[in-house]
Amino acid sequence: MREYAVVIIGGGPAGLAAAVSAAEQGEKEILILERDSELGGILNQCIHNGFGLHTFQEELTGPEYAARYIEKVRQMGIPCLTDTMVLDISPEKIVTAVSPREGLFQIQAQAVILAMGCRERPRGALNLPGYRPAGIFTAGTAQRLVNVEGRMPGREVVILGSGDIGLIMARRMTLEGAKVKVVAELMPYSGGLKRNIVQCLEDYGIPLKLSHTVVNIHGKERLTGVTLAQVDGSGRPIPGTEEEYCCDTLLLSVGLIPENELSRGAGVELNPLTSGPVVDESFQTSTEGIFACGNVLHVHDLVDFVSEEAAGAGRHAVEYIRGKRGQDICGKHGQGTALAIVPGAGVRYTVPSILHPERMEETVKLRFRVRDVYRNCYVTVRAGEKQLLRRKKQILTPGEMEQAVIQAEALAAVLPQETITVSVEEV
Amino acid sequence: MYDVIIIGAGVSGCAVARELSRYRADICVLEREEDVCCGTSKANSGIVHAGFDAEPGSMKAKMNLEGSRRMKALAEELDFPFQQNGSLVVCTDGEQRDGLERLLERGQKNGVEGLEILEREELLRMEPNLSEQAAAALYAPTGGIVCPFGLTIALAENACENGVEFRFRTQVDTIEKTENGFRLTTPQGTFQARTIVNAAGVYADVFHNMVSRKKIHITPRKGEYQLLDKTAGRHVHSTIFTLPGRMGKGVLVTPTVHGNLLTGPTATDLEDREATDTTRTGLDTVTEKSAVTVKNIPYRQVITSFAGLRAHEDGDDFILGQPSDAPGFFDCAGIESPGLSSAPAIGSYLAGQIAEYLELERNPSFQPTRKGILDPAALEFSKRQELIQREPAYGRIICRCEGVSEGEILDALRRPLGAKSLDGVKRRIRAGMGRCQAGFCAPKVMELLVREGVCDWDTLTKAGGDSWLICGKNKDAIGKR
Structure with a gap:
């Protein structure tokens, strides 16, 4: 069986950044396994700009952003196998994969980094009633058809869900000659970034209907229309508010789900709040030596944060291996105090959700999402009665990921039985 | 002039076609859709019923028992997935207890083997997720599950290999009696045949009534279903029924042969024979009623929902054979549940009658076996390695959720009666059937359909007809506005 120190599952933004970071630590035996024929992952179909503002202080397109990392991977000589689908990861870190060139093969890894990304929620998961005609696509599928194949999936479009991909596709479909009639969003606020609402809808005069959903789908062969209705506070359609829209295409941008089928097989504990693995500050999962980063861990809205997080996972994976090899003193994994981080008022989840004060770096970045829209509020982090952080925020929305940086020394006084709580406090 | 024209390429039509191909005859199947298994056969529970439900002495009882007994051997012969997972009819309170006893008695009269009534304690050992109300159940070890597409496609392919002609997108408009048979008109031309098999599902009464004065009447009865992710597939192991009512067997909860969990169907009588849409009320009813027998069904893991129409005939039984005033016209009508289970028996029964009527000779070159699409995942490690070395396409995974390789999809496109659309591929090899x-x-399957010359980008469809997927290239429409 072939052996590698770090095997990275996925060659998208997370996998690439993790690989580069691991190599920067001096690790030589790294292998990236990518299911597509190209590295870059979903960035390859994201031809709009706006990527890299944090990482490179530039506005790049998705393929350009990916190319920066692919170039580094090439320069550093990190081996990659493309067209390679990982079929299984065992808790002992034996990776089974298949590709047309290599056939079916197994690799023993010392550390595995999960970077498989996420998938879109399909129509079925929403249980939208009606017929099942052609013309209902997830926004990402339409994005692939338009941006990679150069083919139009329809002419008259309604979009359900205001996630970022849906907003981006509203603009793209318009630019390519389709008529986008409306974007309907179930929630009373958008699930996407503010800048996308402005640049993709408002600039093109596309109406956004908040608190609306699709209640019926018409057309037996190809979609002929949808019925929209307003919903009440609990998301139930209000009778009498139905409106018919003629359209041949319905794009869905109704949420992303981390793809953790392989993680489950590796015995990795999942967090029901994120649908991603439970990780500590080193991005290590509940299975020793298996790390996770990017959208497989939790869904991000900016790739820059994916890269940053993945670099951390790559670095920690190497430290973990060195600890095992006895080359470094960082190898204290599995020992010492573990503090639990729990989402408090207004917070949906945090990543990480476990901290090890004795072996963390000087600071740790907690990433979290809020449950609702909050204005003029405070983000606080507490350990028991002690306040570790309190920061004023003008606005918090569920569509934008937040972060809070905690100093290691602030955690020194936290007792093992105390939990750390991240909350939103309204003034 | 054909010896036999079969109207409808559903499971019954294909079963008759396959059994008739044991004889020397010119046989043609006319199907209005672009593929086999597009009507009632496509959207049902996928259950092979043990045979305790039907009225003793009825055609349903007879065909069900024989069909279910033959399913295992047929699955081996034609290489489609079938599993005998056993079934439980759960009664939830004391009053229903009589119903359970009656069902047991009826099952025994029908000749179903191994039936027994189990009490709650034993039931929970078998099925820990049964609801709190579950009191007792009729256990039928011979109950099974089958893939409706797998079965129908296997029958059709085998019939095709044995010389049966299939014509798709050919909708029969009228049937007339002629001196030596029947004349059928379709938009694609006129066809003549000495005999007709009327396997037209919810339209079977329309065709029957064109040739016979003894009218029959079919009501399309809608059933809505919800299909859950494979992660929920082991929530139950057997097929869990409620006690049957006036409208059928009620909402069931069952694993599928592919490892998903399926719940449904509802039962709503309609006028519209095309109303395969799901409804909010219907889907909610499935959720609610499935909870009567099984607890904690993880409905957050629903991946799709669908509706099908059963062909319910007023007489509440299968109508098989010739009406007395229309010799040569063989009905295969009113085929609702347990139609799928009965298909192997219905096929033999009608083929036998037709062979006798036409005095057909045996076909000496009849090939009874058919190989399904190779599943590399079922191979041992080294065998799978060898396969990919020989055929690298089996190493390229196209559908990640179901683990379907390019090799399997190419097989689905190239084999007899191969797939012509996304749904055709999905039904044959499950690409697109999974959680995403x-x-x-x-997009990848579309590329393969185009690359293989099955269609081009502009004629690509989801399921034939007007179900187009692509309308030209980017910016094509801009100049035209």
Whole structure:
């Protein structure tokens, strides 16, 4: 069986950044396994700009952003196998994969980094009633058809869900000659970034209907229309508010789900709040030596944060291996105090959700999402009665990921039985 | 002039076609859709019923028992997935207890083997997720599950290999009696045949009534279903029924042969024979009623929902054979549940009658076996390695959710009666059937359909007809506005 120190599952933004970071630590035996024929992952179909503002202080397109990392991977000589689908990861870190060139093969890894990304929620998961005609696509599928194949999936479009991909596709479909009639969003606020609402809808005069959903789908062969209705506070359609829209295409941008089928097989504990693995500050999962980063861990809205997080996972994976090899003193994994981080008022989840004060770096970045829209509020982090952080925020929305940086020394006084709580406090 | 024209390429039509191909005859199947298994056969529970439900002495009882007994051997002969997972009819309170006893008695009269009534304690050992109300159940070890597409496609392919002609997108408009048979008109031309098999599902009464004065009447009875992710597939192991009522067997909860969990169907009588839409009320009813027998069904893991129409005839039984005033016209009508289970028996029964009527000779070159699409995942490690070395396409995974390789999809396109659309591929090899519902693989399958010359980008469809997927290239429409 072939052996590698770090095997990275996925060659998208997370996998690439993790690989580069691991190599920067001096690790030589790294292998990236990518299911597509190209590295870059979903960035390859994201031809709009706006990527890299944090990482490179530039506005790049998705393929350009990916190319920066692919170039580094090439320069550093990190081996990659493309067209390679990982079929299984065992808790002992034996990776089974298949590709047309290599056939079916197994690799023993010392550390595995999960970077498989996420998938879109399909129509079925929403249980939208009606017929099942052609013309209902997830926004990402339409994005692939338009941006990679150069083919139009329809002419008259309604979009359900205001996630970022849906907003981006509203603009793209318009630019390519389709008529986008409306974007309907179930929630009373958008699930996407503010800048996308402005640049993709408002600039093109596309109406956004908040608190609306699709209640019926018409057309037996190809979609002929949808019925929209307003919903009440609990998301139930209000009778009498139905409106018919003629359209041949319905794009869905109704949420992303981390793809953790392989993680489950590796015995990795999942967090029901994120649908991603439970990780500590080193991005290590509940299975020793298996790390996770990017959208497989939790869904991000900016790739820059994916890269940053993945670099951390790559670095920690190497430290973990060195600890095992006895080359470094960082190898204290599995020992010492573990503090639990729990989402408090207004917070949906945090990543990480476990901290090890004795072996963390000087600071740790907690990433979290809020449950609702909050204005003029405070983000606080507490350990028991002690306040570790309190920061004023003008606005918090569920569509934008937040972060809070905690100093290691602030955690020194936290007792093992105390939990750390991240909350939103309204003034 | 054909010896036999079969109207409808559903499971019954294909079963008759396959059994008739044991004889020397010119046989043609006319199907209005672009593929086999597009009507009632496509959207049902996928259950092979043990045979305790039907009225003793009825055609349903007879065909069900024989069909279910033959399913295992047929699955081996034609290489489609079938599993005998056993079934439980759960009664939830004391009053229903009589119903359970009556069902047991009826099953025994029908000749179903191994039936027994189990009490709650034993039931929970078998099925820990049965509801708190579950009191007792009729256990039928011979109950099974089958893939409706797998069965129908296997029958059709085998019939095709044995010389049966299939014509798709050919909708029969009228049937007239002629001196030596029947004349059928379709938009694709006129066809003549000495005999007709009327396997037209919810339209079977329309065709019957064209040739016979003894009218029959079919009501399309809608059933809505919800299909859950494979992670929920082991929530139950057997097929869990409620006690049957006036409208059928009620809402069941069952694993599928592919490892998903399926719940449904509802039962709503309609006028519209095309109303395969799901409804909010229907889907909610499935959720609610399935909870009567099984607890904690993880409905957050629904991956799709669908509706099918059963062909319910007023007489509440299968109508098989010739009406007395229309010799040569063989009905295969009113085929609702247990139609799928009965298909092997219905096929033999009608083929036998037709062979006798036409005095057909045996076909000496009849090939009874058919190989399904190779599943590399079922091979041992080294065998799978060898396969990919020989055929690298089996190493390229196209559908990640169901683990379907390019090699398997190419087989689905190239074999007899191969797939012509996304749904055709999905039904044959499950690409797009999984948790992402074709989000990732659809563009890749489209490319394969085009690359293989099955269609081009502009004629690509989801399921034939007007179900187009692509309307030209980017910016094509801009100049035209």
